[in-house]
Amino acid sequence: MTEDQDEELLTALREAAAQADPVPDLVLRSARAALSTRDVDAELAELTLDSSQLAGVVRAEGDDVRLLSFETPQVSIELQVEYVHGRVALRGLVAGASGEAVVEVAGGRHTCPIDEEGWFTATGLPRGATRVRVTAADGTAVTTSWASL
Amino acid sequence: MDTTKLLELAADGDQAAWDALVDRYSSLLWSVARAHRLGDADAADVVQTTWLKLVENLRRIQDPARLPGWLATTVRHECLRQIRRAERERPTPDDESWRGRPADEPGVDTSLLREERNAGLWRGLAKLSEQCQRLLRVLMADPAPSYAEVSAALDVPVGSIGPTRQRCLRRLREHVRTEDGS
Numbered sequence: 001m002t003e004d005q006d007e008e009l010l011t012a013l014r015e016a017a018a019q020a021d022p023v024p025d026l027v028l029r030s031a032r033a034a035l036s037t038r039d040v041d042a043e044l045a046e047l048t049l050d051s052s053q054l055a056g057v058v059r060a061e062g063d064d065v066r067l068l069s070f071e072t073p074q075v076s077i078e079l080q081v082e083y084v085h086g087r088v089a090l091r092g093l094v095a096g097a098s099g100e101a102v103v104e105v106a107g108g109r110h111t112c113p114i115d116e117e118g119w120f121t122a123t124g125l126p127r128g129a130t131r132v133r134v135t136a137a138d139g140t141a142v143t144t145s146w147a148s149l
Numbered sequence: 150m151d152t153t154k155l156l157e158l159a160a161d162g163d164q165a166a167w168d169a170l171v172d173r174y175s176s177l178l179w180s181v182a183r184a185h186r187l188g189d190a191d192a193a194d195v196v197q198t199t200w201l202k203l204v205e206n207l208r209r210i211q212d213p214a215r216l217p218g219w220l221a222t223t224v225r226h227e228c229l230r231q232i233r234r235a236e237r238e239r240p241t242p243d244d245e246s247w248r249g250r251p252a253d254e255p256g257v258d259t260s261l262l263r264e265e266r267n268a269g270l271w272r273g274l275a276k277l278s279e280q281c282q283r284l285l286r287v288l289m290a291d292p293a294p295s296y297a298e299v300s301a302a303l304d305v306p307v308g309s310i311g312p313t314r315q316r317c318l319r320r321l322r323e324h325v326r327t328e329d330g331s
Contacts, residue, residue, distance in 0.1 A: 006318050010288055013274070013321075016267035017289040023179040027193050031175055034200040035159065035167040044205065052234040066234075106197070129198045146201040148194055148227060 030106070037104070042133060042141040045070035045077055050147070070144040075136050077101075081149055088125040088149050094118045097134035097142060105130050125149070153213035160207040171200065173292070174217060178224045180290035181302045184283040185228035191235070195227040217294065221302035273324035281317035288314065 049069040066081040075096035082089045092101055094114050101120040103110045106128050112120040114134070133143040150169065158166035178199055182192035202223055203210075210216060274282060287294060287302050300307045 031171040031200045
């Protein structure tokens with residue numbers, strides 16, 4: 001078969017995909033809305049550990065907790081994630097920041113007080129992209145990178 | 150408008166520029182998610198996470214010309230993350246869409262297809278090897294992705310794409326022809 005015929009077949013396939021499996025409207029709408037999460041002032045705390053990605057770790061029966069760690073030079077945020085009936089329950093431990101943790105998920109923000117030991121909790125969250133914003137001791141806003149929970 | 154300009158404007162909060170990027174690359178991201186056999190909910194999730202990560206990194210994209218490659222790599226990582234996570238988790242009703250999909254079922258209602266020829270192609274696709282299905286699904290993105298983008302999306306060498314593509318399309322023709330003859 002010639003290169004032209006291959007191109008023709010791919011064009012037909014592209015058309016078939018556009019009909020049978022187009023990008024859903026909701027996906028496009030959410031993508032356009034994503035720009036509103038632009039946060040030019042905040043410092044980014046990068047993901048340094050995600051227990052769900054560690055190979056070969058044998059977990060105890062009934063141990064469904066996923067651990068994620070995020071860090072900047074000044075702040076660390078650890079998240080313990082549990083899945084309860086398809087919803088997400090978060091327990092966070094913050095070092096280098098205090099006050100409130102703002103948990104951002106699709107369709108909402110949840111403000112959670114951080115206790116003296118650095119813990120905060122948020123429950124009943126939807127699954128999907130999530131991030132947490134805190135204020136460092138020196139006043140800098142710090143936000144975790146987005147993680148899909 | 151070129152990608153560099155759109156990225157600059159979007160980094161300053163220009164919604165129209167951002168929408169243009171979304172319109173240009175959503176099909177690529179969705180195709181990569183489907184090539185990894187993610188169901189509707191998981192595919193939507195990895196695509197959205199990829200866009201959010203782009204917003205997060207708008208000022209950090211070193212080489213704007215490589216944005217589609219960056220997007221393809223990022224969505225591939227998110228797909229693998231989702232697959233690994235689902236494997237480790239106990240199945241919940243939310244995971245059924247992904248786990249419940251048989252390997253030979255493209256997962257869409259073929260009655261939606263306008264033309265019988267396209268329906269035949271779509272059915273033929275399901276009979277191909279997993280490698281062929283993955284590659285062709287990414288190549289079906291609109292606009293057509295470059296080989297560099299396909300390489301980033303599937304973590305395969307650029308040089309392997311042409312020969313694999315040729316072989317997969319030949320197989321597909323054979324399947325479609327067999328179906329017509331029966």
